[in-house]
Every structure is written in C-alpha cells, then in structure tokens.
Amino acid sequence: MKTATLLRTSLPQFHGMAALYRLDPPLQGHAHVVVSALEAPHHDPEAGGTSMHAETYIYGADADGVLADPAALPGSTAGTLDHRVVLLGAGYEATA
Template sequence: MKALLVKDNLPDFNGHAALYQMTPAHEGHEFVVASAANVPFSGPETYLFPADADGEIKSFAELDGSYRGGLSHAEALSNAGYTIG
C-alpha cells in the first residue's frame, strides 16, 4: 500500500502538514492530510485526516495511523499500513 506525496507544507496548519494520495484508499478516502505538530499541554502528535484533492480537510475525525508522542508523517502512514513512495 502506497502513500504518494501530492503537496507539502500546506498553509493554515500548525507544524508540518502534507497531502497524500492513498493507494488503495485509506478507510474509504483517496486523499489524506498528515499533520505533525507540537500541541501545548499535550506535546507532539501526528494525525491523519480525510481530505479532498486540494488538501481541504473533510473531517477532523482522526484516521487509523494517527498517534501522539512523535512528529513523523512516515510513522503515522506506516501505522496505517502504508509506505511513502
């Protein structure tokens, strides 16, 4: 399963956010935004969110692969069963 980087350094996010195209779709979503940020009082977290082809978040419900304690898109995508490539 692959996650293809479509757009890096998306605006309007705290930290680092990027848009990935998922093959096959992840939980029914072809596009996913990975967002890695240091959050006050809770620390580092990397979440995956369903998105459209332009990188607009469709829902802020976190997808499988999201985790706390680190800032790695690759790790979150790996947690979901995908490799970047």
C-alpha cells in the same frame, strides 16, 4: 503494497508540518489525506503545569487538501512528528 504518495507540502491552513498524500488503496474511503505533525501544549500537573508533546494525525481530505472530516484516521499517533511513522501505522509506505 499500500502506498502514500506525497503530493504537496505547502498547506498554509495547517499549523506545524502538514502534507497532502494520495493513498492507494483509499483508507476508510479517503483517497487523499492530510498528515499534520506539531508540538502541542498538554496539561501535565506532574510536570508543574503545561508541557509540549508531539502529535501527528491523519485526516481524510480532498485532492486540494481541504479536510473532508475533522475526525482523525487510524494510524494517528501522539509522541512523534514523523509522517512516515503514522503512515506505516495505518499500513502505508510513504513514497516521494
């Protein structure tokens, strides 16, 4: 079973709800990832301008939560703020 172990939820350098996880096995070479969930503005002409939408992304990081690469990893998903959903999408079960 692939696991994502929650290490820390206090990551002041990120907006929204961000947490550091240790992955076993690593995802694309990343043993640690930051999962960041937030409501972001989205240009939506049909809604009359701008609307807010949920997005949750997985980023490769070091053990301190510093991003190793700004590119989002597989499992990153728009439409949810749930860390467990995106981790499952990447093939990992979140554990405390």
